[in-house]
Amino acid sequence: MGRKESIQHALCAAALQDVSDKSVGIYKHDIKVFADYARQHGVKDAESFESGNKRGLIQSYADLLLEQGKSPSTIHRYIAPVCKGAGINMADIEKPKRTIDRITRSRYDTANKQGDIEQSEDRFKRLVDFQKAVGIRRAELARLKPADIIQLQDGRVYVHVARGKGGKEQYQAVLPDNIDIVLKTRDTATGERLFSKDEINNKIDLHALRADNAKAAYKYYADKLQESPGLRNQYAHMLQRYFYDMNKRLRESSQKQYNARLAAFKRDMYQSSGIYKIRGASVDIAREKGLPVEYDRMALMMTSVFHLSHWRNDVTVINYML
Structure with a gap:
């Protein structure tokens, strides 16, 4: 019996399509972190991930990131490649909104x-x-x-x-x-x-x-x-x-x-x-x-x-x- 495909490999194969070279490393890192989380919660391979409650697992992961004090933007970044690879709409995952008071790039005078x-x-x-x-x-x-x-x-x-x-x-x-x-x-x-x-x-x-x-x-x-x-x-x-x-x-x-x-x-x-x-x-x-x-x-x-x-x-x- 052959070795089962890993969650990390399966998600990367789907998520890295049409992704710029600059984003590949970030996507791979964020998917690896999620795959580690999934294994810790009993989801050992891609087959069990696909046949189980994918959205529920991603949701619990997003909830954990919020509990850890991650910012809304960081949570969005961490789950985006996972959702893409899993074929889950980001809108179906409850997460904190990225609010305007957190966005400062080019908005105020800086020391540039x-x-x-x-x-x-x-x-x-x-x-x-x-x-x-x-x-x-x-x-x-x-x-x-x-x-x-x-x-x-x-x-x-x-x-x-x-x-x-x-x-x-x-x-x-x-x-x-x-x-x-x-x-x-x-x-x-x-x-x-x-x-x-x-x-x-x-x-x-x-x-x-x-x-x-x-x-x-x-x-x-x-x-x-x-x-x-x-x-x-x-x-x-x-x-x-x-x-x-x-x-x-x-x-x-x-x-x-x-x-x-x-x-x-x-x-x-x-x-x-x-x-x-x-x-x-x-x-x-x-x-x-x-x-x-x-x-x-x-x-x-x-x-x-x-x-x-x-x-x-x-x-x-x-x-x-x-």
């Missing part, structure tokens, strides 16, 4: 003096101007090629990110006012990559520029909807069509899961009469900075999907609007 200086230097001007116009992650900027700047026949421009966060492909929309700078950046590239290693190697707060771009995108869509309410249906069609196109693998593997995810996606656009109201600590931060406490859900989702590739309004507000 070198980054502030470099942001104004001529040698980084191409990168800074492009990031202000597009707003993607540093690793995504480093991998871009000139051919990834795509202009359609109608004049619209997209930045193709072949491997974004989690290994996912995305097409980053460029606002009309930013098209010229994006095309200029493409046309001034001198190597295989859009930016040289010297341009990417800096301390500039690129996340702050990403947040600024998201705010500008939200204002653009909110203003358009205010001027032309009929655009709401057009935007909804664009979003649902893009959702369909970008979730081909899920559709083919499980129509049930696809339908559930689509329903949640649509609820996020339409619930609460289409208005997203921030709550809790977010309200204090918004008032302190003179920012709105209510947002148009459709404008938020256009921003979240086409400019941030997050697909969720709460993530967009907490991490980029405030």
Whole structure:
């Protein structure tokens, strides 16, 4: 009789698909910790894990992490690869929410003096101007090629990110006012990559520029909807069509899961009469900075999907609007 497959091996085989090189080590570590926990609780191999109460075991693990004093963000990180490998929806696991008061990156002034200086230097001007116009992650900027700047026949421009966060492909929309700078950046590239290693190697707060771009995108869509309410249906069609196109693998593997995810996606656009109201600590931060406490859900989702590739309004507000 052959040796049974370990939980760790089975979870890694499923969870590491389409994961960026940077995340592989983290996923493997977090899965190993969970596999050790499972063995300590009598679940010795992948077969017994699959045939047992997978969700219940993951839930008890999440509860233990909370008892140990782990932060909400850490708990989310620890269970994310486990849920992916086990085919369990993260939403089915009860866990503390990651609240805005715990998120500080790029939100307040910090001692990043070198980054502030470099942001104004001529040698980084191409990168800074492009990031202000597009707003993607540093690793995504480093991998871009000139051919990834795509202009359609109608004049619209997209930045193709072949491997974004989690290994996912995305097409980053460029606002009309930013098209010229994006095309200029493409046309001034001198190597295989859009930016040289010297341009990417800096301390500039690129996340702050990403947040600024998201705010500008939200204002653009909110203003358009205010001027032309009929655009709401057009935007909804664009979003649902893009959702369909970008979730081909899920559709083919499980129509049930696809339908559930689509329903949640649509609820996020339409619930609460289409208005997203921030709550809790977010309200204090918004008032302190003179920012709105209510947002148009459709404008938020256009921003979240086409400019941030997050697909969720709460993530967009907490991490980029405030």
